[in-house]
Amino acid sequence: MAFDLNRTLSGRVWKFGDSIETDAINPYYRYPTMEELKLHTMEAYRPEFPKEVKAGDILVAGRNFGCGSSRPGLVLREVGIAVILAESVSRLFLRNSIARAIPIFVAPGITKIVEDGATLEVDYPAGVVRVPASGASVELRKFPPVIEQIFAAGGLPESAYARYMRETAKQNN
Amino acid sequence: MAQTIAEKLFSRHNLAGKPVHSGDFLEARIDGAMMHYHANEPMHDLALQAGFKDGLPRVWDRDRVYVLLDHHQPTLSQKQADENALIRREVERLGIKCFHDSEPGIAHQMMADYGLTRPGELVVGNDSHTISYGALNSGGMGITRADMLYVLLFGELWFQVPPTLKLVLNGKQPNYPIAKDIILHLAGQYGDDFAGSMSIEYAGTLTPQLSIDSRMCLSAHGVEVGAKLAMFPCDDTTREFLKTRTDKPFEPIAADVDAVYEKEIVLDVDSMPFAVAKPHQFGNVGPVSDVAGVAIQQAIIGSCANGRFEDIEIAARMLKGRKVAKGMRFLISPASQQVYLQCLKAGLIESLIEAGAQVVTPGCGVCQPKVGFLSDGEACITATTRNFKGRKGSMKADIYLAGPLTVAAAAVAGKIIDPREVFDGI
Ligand code: SF4
Numbered sequence: 001m002a003f004d005l006n007r008t009l010s011g012r013v014w015k016f017g018d019s020i021e022t023d024a025i026n027p028y029y030r031y032p033t034m035e036e037l038k039l040h041t042m043e044a045y046r047p048e049f050p051k052e053v054k055a056g057d058i059l060v061a062g063r064n065f066g067c068g069s070s071r072p073g074l075v076l077r078e079v080g081i082a083v084i085l086a087e088s089v090s091r092l093f094l095r096n097s098i099a100r101a102i103p104i105f106v107a108p109g110i111t112k113i114v115e116d117g118a119t120l121e122v123d124y125p126a127g128v129v130r131v132p133a134s135g136a137s138v139e140l141r142k143f144p145p146v147i148e149q150i151f152a153a154g155g156l157p158e159s160a161y162a163r164y165m166r167e168t169a170k171q172n173n
Numbered sequence: 174m175a176q177t178i179a180e181k182l183f184s185r186h187n188l189a190g191k192p193v194h195s196g197d198f199l200e201a202r203i204d205g206a207m208m209h210y211h212a213n214e215p216m217h218d219l220a221l222q223a224g225f226k227d228g229l230p231r232v233w234d235r236d237r238v239y240v241l242l243d244h245h246q247p248t249l250s251q252k253q254a255d256e257n258a259l260i261r262r263e264v265e266r267l268g269i270k271c272f273h274d275s276e277p278g279i280a281h282q283m284m285a286d287y288g289l290t291r292p293g294e295l296v297v298g299n300d301s302h303t304i305s306y307g308a309l310n311s312g313g314m315g316i317t318r319a320d321m322l323y324v325l326l327f328g329e330l331w332f333q334v335p336p337t338l339k340l341v342l343n344g345k346q347p348n349y350p351i352a353k354d355i356i357l358h359l360a361g362q363y364g365d366d367f368a369g370s371m372s373i374e375y376a377g378t379l380t381p382q383l384s385i386d387s388r389m390c391l392s393a394h395g396v397e398v399g400a401k402l403a404m405f406p407c408d409d410t411t412r413e414f415l416k417t418r419t420d421k422p423f424e425p426i427a428a429d430v431d432a433v434y435e436k437e438i439v440l441d442v443d444s445m446p447f448a449v450a451k452p453h454q455f456g457n458v459g460p461v462s463d464v465a466g467v468a469i470q471q472a473i474i475g476s477c478a479n480g481r482f483e484d485i486e487i488a489a490r491m492l493k494g495r496k497v498a499k500g501m502r503f504l505i506s507p508a509s510q511q512v513y514l515q516c517l518k519a520g521l522i523e524s525l526i527e528a529g530a531q532v533v534t535p536g537c538g539v540c541q542p543k544v545g546f547l548s549d550g551e552a553c554i555t556a557t558t559r560n561f562k563g564r565k566g567s568m569k570a571d572i573y574l575a576g577p578l579t580v581a582a583a584a585v586a587g588k589i590i591d592p593r594e595v596f597d598g599i
Contacts (some may be wrong), residue, residue, distance in 0.1 A: 019365055019454055028565070029541060044562050060287050064366040064399060067202040068561060070301045091370045091401055092301055092315050100438030144198050146331050157223035158319040164230065 003101045003151050005143075008123045010132075011058040011082050015116035019149055020061050021068035022093065027074055036055035039074045055080035058120050062086065062111050066093020077102050085110050085121050085129060085140070098147055105129075109138040174255045175429035177337040178404045182312040182426055186295045195336040195435070203328050207239045207284055207298035208321055215256070217263060217336040219322050220458040232267050233328035239289050240264055241280040243271040244537050279315075280510030281305045281477045285389065286511040288419030293426045298323055300478045302558070308388035309415065310407035310425050315396065335401040336435035337428075338368050340508035341377035344442035347586045347591075349599055351559035352383070352390035353556060353576035359440060359460025360398055369399035371435060379442050380405065385414045386481035393478045393550075397455045397558065447592060449554075454563040461579055464589045466564040471553040471565075472584035474577050475506030475533070476540040479556035480546035482515050489521035490531070491581045491596045497529035498587030504545050506533040528586070537569060540564065554583045558573060 023048040024044040031037045042049040057080055065086035073093065076084065077100075084097070097104040105122070107129050113136035114120055121130040122140065128153065130137040145149075153159035174195065176184065184192040186201040193199050208216070220229040232238045240260065248254040257274075264272045273283055281302050284290045292310035297303065299321045304314025314331065324330050342355060358369065373395055376387075383391070388405045395403030407413070407425030415423075448461035474484050485505060497503045505525055507513035513535050516522050522532055538544045540557040547553055548567030552566055553572050560572035573589065578599065582592040592599060 019456070021454075021559075021561050023559070027563065044568065051545055052426060063364075064369060067397075067399065068301070068559060070299065070317055070452060072319075081485065088366070089401060090366070092317060092396075096317040097467050101321060127448050146198050146200075157318045157322045160326050161224040164225075164259075169571065 003103050005103075005124045005148060005151050006018060008121065008125070009058070010080050010119060010121045011056045012054070013058050013060050013114050013116060014049060014053065014118050015111065015114065015117050016025070016042070016059065016061040018062035019064045020045065022066055022071040022158065023068055025073050026071040028071065034075065034078060038079050041075045041079060044084050050079065051109050053079045053081065056082050058122065059084045060086070060110055060114055060120070063088045065092050066096075067089045070096065072088055072096040072100055073102060075098060085120075085122065087111055098150055101155040105140045107138050107140045175431040177372065177434065178374050178426050178428045179335050179337055179365065179402055179434040180223055180432070181428070182293070182402070183332060183334045185293070185426070185485065187343070187399050193334050195334050196435075197334045199330050199332055199334065200329050201295060202325050203237070203297055203330060204294035204370040205239060206289060206297040206321065207241065207280060207289070207296065207300075207303060207325050207328050208301070209238045209240070209242060209244050209280065212418045215317065216322065217259060218434060223322065223411055226546065228353065229267060229322070229530065231267060232325045235268045235270050237328065238269045238325065240269055241283050243278055243283070244541070246275070246277040247534065263581070264449060267323055272300055276510055278358050278511070279477045279480065279537055281393065282480070282508035282512060285309060285385070285419070286509050291415065291423035292411065293424040295319070296407060297330065300395045303402065304403050305389050305393035305477055305500070306396045307386060307395065307403040309411055310405055312402060312404070313392070333368055335372040337432070338371045338373050339434045339437040340373050340375050340377065340442050341439040341550050342379040343377045343439065344379045347381040347599070348381060348384060349350060349487045349578045350387055350576060351442060351445070352387035352447060353479055354448045355442060356391055356394040356398065357450050357458045357574060358445050360437065360450070360456040363438065365397065365454060365456030366399035367393065367438070370401055370574055371399070372402035372404060373400045375403070375405045376415040377439070381408055381410070384483055385410060385484040389481065390478050394557070420486070444475050447576065449579065449589065450560055451559055452571040454574065455560065455574065461575070461589065462502060464573065465591060467552060469554050469583045469588055470500065470551045471502045471545060471547060471583060473504045473506070473539050473545060473553065473555035473557055473578050474580055475504065476537070476557035477507070477508060478558045480506055480508030480512065480535070480576050482512055483514075484556060485516050485521055485525070486519065487577050489524040490575075490576065490582040492528035492530065493524045495528055495585050497584050501584055502545070503584040504533050504539050505529040506539045507535045509535050547572075554589060558581045
């Protein structure tokens, strides 16, 4: 699923603390199917999350989001999270999200300007995140072209497929 | 311009052929790819989703892909057996030469046991603890499954060169392993992301004294403190370890003397207390005295962090002539068949069984967990990698992380205790 980085988003915030680990995001060894996972994601921190999260909501987290095992956060997209913003993101979770074209942005200071339940505006092209109610904003770190291209292709496997087809077509010519 | 180990590693592997520095993005050539092929998210399904109608059409180099079925050995369900059967067919179809099929053990330990990861190489794996190869001066990095699909096709991948944290460990190696105490202590002092997205370079007077087992523990735990790489220098200990395991040539990497470090941390290990991470985060650390007296029902030594010879040896040495406390389940899981055999030959397994410990088949079982679940209200002390809530079953159980000596002491005492109160000669 391609994610259009040029789109601006606005949604309700679910706020989490520091060092939220992938065991909480994606406890696949207890809930092996996506349908089960959707009922349990993030419940270790907020039991109401899987029940109340709505399509278009925004997840805001503190430092080191997605630490722990290398596991994708596809379940967050499945339950409707439109974008993830964090003070910092664990590198494998970041790689995982980029490779699956899940919008995740590092925005230092984000947890200081927004409270749980508030509305947040995310403007990637302008590189800024805003809280309309208070007018507060912080900078969002933009990605280099090599990563923006992965988002445009819809993910790294999709981009691998396109490259493979391109190269084999060339060889056959 | 002077370079760190990470900068040299990526410069050497940069497809564009230019030197790179901290912060640069690059596409790099991969020397080796370690994978389970299937766990959580099947590689085959990913290939289908990407558009390949018959699955992955090829691997870029049949000699450089290493498939190890560690997470599912032995299988615990027919579903796993079916998955393993699919992997066997895929390995055969793609012509992958290195395949450790019916061999229990943790992939990372087997990569070291069989000399598949060598100094100076850039080796990726779809498991976070691939970083442990840094113990052998090998650029081991965890990548994601989607990244791996790209690697399998092209032997290339994008990276950002990390800044480097120099970790200076000074002091003397005591007669028991202290790697776990070191990393826990640091996580407690500086937070569980103190090396966030950085490359760690180990230095200091203790570093050359550390065994490969201890180095692998420290490198593996690089990921628990957020690191991208956790590199040790290549020295005589490294060469000695590799001598019988590989006959392929390798080119170690050392940092330039005037390399630029983002951060430097110095730790004097001689004055460091035994460290314990309390539930439920790796950085929630205090000295063992903080939690002394906490009743424990299960103790574990195992995993890619502490399932090695020296970890099992210290437990066996300490338990000789003693008994595991009544009601205590003391699980020991050697990291691989090779480690298991080494322990057997040294008589360690016998001492452990006589003391009342139980030995679990090598592999990730005690860590993931596949065996040794906890019930509500129970507490476990473990020399494995993680203490997240629910990691061992019940969400209402407590998991403490500690070094193998502290775990062995708790196994004997039935509670968390300073090892010096239980054992002599340490
Ligand atoms: S022992 Fe645990 S942390 Fe290490 S690879 Fe296995 S499951 Fe992962």
